[in-house]
Amino acid sequence: MPLERNVDIAPASGKLGILLPGMGAVGTTVISGVLAIRRGLAQPIGSLTQMGTIRLGKRTDDNVPLIKDYAPLASLDDVVFGGWDLFPDDAYVAASRAGVLDGHLLEQLGEELRAIRPMPAVFEQAYVKNLHGEHLKSGASKMDLADQLGEDIQRFSDEHGCDRLVAVWCGSTEVYRQATAVHQSLEAFEQGLRDSDPDIAPSQIYAYACLKLGIPYANGAPNLSVDIPAMLELARANGVPVAGKDFKTGQTLMKTILAPGFKARMLGVRGWYSTNILGNRDGEVLDDPESFKAKEVSKLGVLDTIFEPDRNPELYGDITHVVRINYYPPRGDNKEGWDNIDIFGWLGYPMQIKVDFLCRDSILAAPIVLDLALFMDLAKRAGMSGVQEWLSFYWKSPQTPKPDLYPEHDLFIQLMKLKNTLRHLMGDDPITHLGAEYYD
Ligand SMILES: NC(=O)c1ccc[n+]([C@@H]2O[C@H](COP(=O)([O-])OP(=O)(O)OC[C@H]3O[C@@H](n4cnc5c(N)ncnc54)[C@H](O)[C@@H]3O)[C@@H](O)[C@H]2O)c1
Numbered sequence: 001m002p003l004e005r006n007v008d009i010a011p012a013s014g015k016l017g018i019l020l021p022g023m024g025a026v027g028t029t030v031i032s033g034v035l036a037i038r039r040g041l042a043q044p045i046g047s048l049t050q051m052g053t054i055r056l057g058k059r060t061d062d063n064v065p066l067i068k069d070y071a072p073l074a075s076l077d078d079v080v081f082g083g084w085d086l087f088p089d090d091a092y093v094a095a096s097r098a099g100v101l102d103g104h105l106l107e108q109l110g111e112e113l114r115a116i117r118p119m120p121a122v123f124e125q126a127y128v129k130n131l132h133g134e135h136l137k138s139g140a141s142k143m144d145l146a147d148q149l150g151e152d153i154q155r156f157s158d159e160h161g162c163d164r165l166v167a168v169w170c171g172s173t174e175v176y177r178q179a180t181a182v183h184q185s186l187e188a189f190e191q192g193l194r195d196s197d198p199d200i201a202p203s204q205i206y207a208y209a210c211l212k213l214g215i216p217y218a219n220g221a222p223n224l225s226v227d228i229p230a231m232l233e234l235a236r237a238n239g240v241p242v243a244g245k246d247f248k249t250g251q252t253l254m255k256t257i258l259a260p261g262f263k264a265r266m267l268g269v270r271g272w273y274s275t276n277i278l279g280n281r282d283g284e285v286l287d288d289p290e291s292f293k294a295k296e297v298s299k300l301g302v303l304d305t306i307f308e309p310d311r312n313p314e315l316y317g318d319i320t321h322v323v324r325i326n327y328y329p330p331r332g333d334n335k336e337g338w339d340n341i342d343i344f345g346w347l348g349y350p351m352q353i354k355v356d357f358l359c360r361d362s363i364l365a366a367p368i369v370l371d372l373a374l375f376m377d378l379a380k381r382a383g384m385s386g387v388q389e390w391l392s393f394y395w396k397s398p399q400t401p402k403p404d405l406y407p408e409h410d411l412f413i414q415l416m417k418l419k420n421t422l423r424h425l426m427g428d429d430p431i432t433h434l435g436a437e438y439y440d
Pocket residue numbers: 021022023024025026027084085086087098121122123124128131169170171172173174202203220221222246247248249250280281282285361362364365
């Protein structure tokens with residue numbers, strides 16, 4: 001659907017419910033973070049919606065508002081969180097277990113966090129082999145489970161007086177599966193739900209339940225959920241925005257910062273070896289080769305689209321790209337990611353770059369979840385539906401509106417696309433960077 005310019009955007013009045021299927025490390029870090037920021041205990045570092053600015057008009061106009069003052073986004077004061085998990089722990093216990101944020105901060109937020117309790121999950125062991133849930137729904141069929149999720153959502157919305165809802169999957173990475181016949185149309189998918197087709201993953205049941213109710217859905221993990229024809233058909237039919245997949249944090253963030261730089265300067269790349277050690281529950285899930293496969297596919301796609309080896313075979317035609325993740329409990333959520341990059345320059349002379357990123361996974365992911373929730377809500381109010389490609393900025397493996405269209409991985413093009421979409425929606429001119437004489 002062509003993007004209309006200066007559209008009528010419904011105001012962000014009333015409460016926005018943010019639903020998180022999966023309330024583990026990332027989920028509880030975003031919830032605790034928003035509560036802390038709301039109380040003035042911390043700053044929303046890493047969040048484009050809260051801290052980013054946007055230039056309007058000429059450089060000489062000196063008109064650079066904060067994005068949150070420019071676009072009509074929901075205010076953090078109007079946000080309320082809910083979700084589902086395999087474990088019944090409230091957000092305080094789950095955040096303490098995840099060990100991302102320090103106990104002193106969590107203690108200050110204790111009352112509010114304890115009041116956030118996950119609803120029982122839709123789960124199937126075959127899709128996440130290393131977790132054994134105890135807080136689960138049972139139902140006569142997968143359609144029955146989808147209906148139960150719908151009832152949960154309705155109840156949550158009524159209890160909290162929500163005007164609008166959005167969902168961001170923060171659940172575990174499911175095993176790698178390709179789409180099958182049951183995913184090809186909405187009719188086949190709904191029949192599959194009634195027949196409890198084994199090819200329908202739990203994450204797809206959540207996505208279906210949300211889209212049926214017109215709730216925008218973003219997928220933070222690499223497994224298929226809204227990127228199947230059945231879900232896109234439903235999103236279009238119900239006028240709902242979707243986006244995915246796999247939050248771009250840590251090592252892939254570094255890749256999409258560095259690789260466009262090498263490409264811009266026409267430096268060749270022979271090899272890129274990436275390895276990680278990670279000790280949280282996500283690391284434990286990814287220790288299962290089938291879940292790791294989903295992650296690997298999502299991580300490997302990045303370099304090919306940035307380097308375009310077909311256009312510059314002499315620079316990028318023969319790259320060895322390896323990605324490894326090793327589960328190493330002592331590190332908890334504090335991942336260490338090493339990259340060895342073999343590059344070559346003028347006349348083919350080789351050089352090496354080593355990156356050792358001691359990062360904090362959930363600290364990098366939390367602002368992404370917040371931004372996605374606020375931008376997806378904006379998209380819905382602006383009448384946008386289907387795949388939100390302007391949010392590629394946040395994804396390791398961005399979904400495109402058509403299957404034959406390659407994704408844009410370059411972080412800086414993604415940022416330009418995002419900001420120009422906001423300008424377009426608000427009726428301002430895109431920034432072309434043409435130069436002083438022409439446009440400034
Ligand atoms: N942290 C990052 O930097 C990052 C980056 C990209 C993607 N991700 C993805 O985000 C997701 C969350 O990461 P995390 O570190 O919070 O993991 P986590 O293991 O701490 O939390 C995931 C939670 O999801 C729950 N869960 C699993 N299946 C569920 C289901 N069917 N319904 C409801 N809950 C379910 C688990 O019980 C767990 O509490 C993972 O898929 C991870 O791969 C994280």
